[in-house]
Amino acid sequence: MSHQKSTATGGSKPRQSARERAYEMIGSAILAGTFAEGEFLDEAVLAREVGTSRTPVREALHRLQAERFVELVPRRGAQVRVVTATEMREIYQARFVIESDAITKICDRRLGPPPETRELIEAMETAGRNRNWNEFSQLDQVFHSSIVRHQGNAVLGEIYDSLRPRQVRLGVRTLTEGPERLSIIEREHRELEAALEGHDGPLSTSILNVHIQEVPKLVQAFSR
Amino acid sequence: MSHQKSTATGGSKPRQSARERAYEMIGSAILAGTFAEGEFLDEAVLAREVGTSRTPVREALHRLQAERFVELVPRRGAQVRVVTATEMREIYQARFVIESDAITKICDRRLGPPPETRELIEAMETAGRNRNWNEFSQLDQVFHSSIVRHQGNAVLGEIYDSLRPRQVRLGVRTLTEGPERLSIIEREHRELEAALEGHDGPLSTSILNVHIQEVPKLVQAFSR
DNA sequence: TGGATGCACCGTGTATACAAGGTGTCCACA
DNA sequence: TGTGGACACCTTGTATACACGGTGCATCCA
Numbered sequence: 001m002s003h004q005k006s007t008a009t010g011g012s013k014p015r016q017s018a019r020e021r022a023y024e025m026i027g028s029a030i031l032a033g034t035f036a037e038g039e040f041l042d043e044a045v046l047a048r049e050v051g052t053s054r055t056p057v058r059e060a061l062h063r064l065q066a067e068r069f070v071e072l073v074p075r076r077g078a079q080v081r082v083v084t085a086t087e088m089r090e091i092y093q094a095r096f097v098i099e100s101d102a103i104t105k106i107c108d109r110r111l112g113p114p115p116e117t118r119e120l121i122e123a124m125e126t127a128g129r130n131r132n133w134n135e136f137s138q139l140d141q142v143f144h145s146s147i148v149r150h151q152g153n154a155v156l157g158e159i160y161d162s163l164r165p166r167q168v169r170l171g172v173r174t175l176t177e178g179p180e181r182l183s184i185i186e187r188e189h190r191e192l193e194a195a196l197e198g199h200d201g202p203l204s205t206s207i208l209n210v211h212i213q214e215v216p217k218l219v220q221a222f223s224r
Numbered sequence: 225m226s227h228q229k230s231t232a233t234g235g236s237k238p239r240q241s242a243r244e245r246a247y248e249m250i251g252s253a254i255l256a257g258t259f260a261e262g263e264f265l266d267e268a269v270l271a272r273e274v275g276t277s278r279t280p281v282r283e284a285l286h287r288l289q290a291e292r293f294v295e296l297v298p299r300r301g302a303q304v305r306v307v308t309a310t311e312m313r314e315i316y317q318a319r320f321v322i323e324s325d326a327i328t329k330i331c332d333r334r335l336g337p338p339p340e341t342r343e344l345i346e347a348m349e350t351a352g353r354n355r356n357w358n359e360f361s362q363l364d365q366v367f368h369s370s371i372v373r374h375q376g377n378a379v380l381g382e383i384y385d386s387l388r389p390r391q392v393r394l395g396v397r398t399l400t401e402g403p404e405r406l407s408i409i410e411r412e413h414r415e416l417e418a419a420l421e422g423h424d425g426p427l428s429t430s431i432l433n434v435h436i437q438e439v440p441k442l443v444q445a446f447s448r
Numbered sequence: 449t450g451g452a453t454g455c456a457c458c459g460t461g462t463a464t465a466c467a468a469g470g471t472g473t474c475c476a477c478a
Numbered sequence: 479t480g481t482g483g484a485c486a487c488c489t490t491g492t493a494t495a496c497a498c499g500g501t502g503c504a505t506c507c508a
Contacts, residue, residue: 052462074241163379301460
């Protein structure tokens, strides 16, 4: 999704389209919890706030529907989707199904970890030390995504990535509320890398299983 | 996706929106191969053909992008996506990953096949006898989707269903070109039902594996 | 004759005006 | 006082007009 342009990407203005601005503003507003869950969004109001007409706003809302941020009810408008604890668990289960499959295949074919793994792990540890949660979160996504894509199936790669924006909705919150988990995450990443290096499928999968369960466990603590 | 409304659904007009009409017309035109792969679609032309203005057409194109039918190139427009044999294989692999996971869990929990299974199998055999390929194809989707959803994870269910429109793009073609495969498909469905009934995970999975490979094998025959 | 530059045309991106449908309120009547 | 219906307002759905940017062609210069 790439809300909140990272410091690196936010350079010169590439003449961002109005639709893109609307998409990012509305998307991050939902992430930030500006709108109540279940609330209907008024296109005209949004347009005013973004500083454009309704047209780009409508297109942004359609994209947000595709990403499951809102529900488009005919003649009623865009309703902010309610994210339940159940759905969160399902998203993480889905992640595990796809990523563990990738890991198994990577080990079967003795591919080893993706080449950029080491670099990513170190970048994450730096971001962690600097308490830069957004950066940390994004790098975590790249780390896992690179594993899934290393397996070679682009369709599964896309699907895996599409789960990201949905989990981010709670991910940042959980991360900032439990930063002591950071060292655990980092250790697990290194363990996973080592297991992939050793082409040990079952071990890799069990590490991933524990690793991915980390977050939903946290979520459940303060779920509705 | 529900192009070509089935005979059952096509009853009285529920005041279908212009966007929906545009979506179905353009979508089925792509399925029918009316446009060349890689071709850029002209919004104004499409609007004229659908009988509406450009606005609903644009919204339809955005949805078709989400479903991977077209690629939206900024300032250039909607390009009909090229479907390669590789991508087809990847889609079927993805299906297998999700559905086999569902099957394994269904057997682990001793849930048995979904209640509607028997009914669906019989409806498919009727459709097959009547050489009604669209009906057959849709029922096949419902059959497999019901298995995935029987496992209980709605997110994985949605993802699985989203793969459908993409594979339909070649599915109908392969079906009409190889109708002798019909009895094989029907037999495998019954075998799968029996294996689920017996809570036999490995057997169910291996049946599914063979079953799902059927189509991409056909595809490869006349791939580029 | 080949390449580069500028201009014109065309198609997408955005804004705005208009149409249609639904929701809530207010009034009338039981 | 409660309930039912009609009307008005408000919001989405669609059409159209305008702005912006890119592509391709033609012309000019080397």
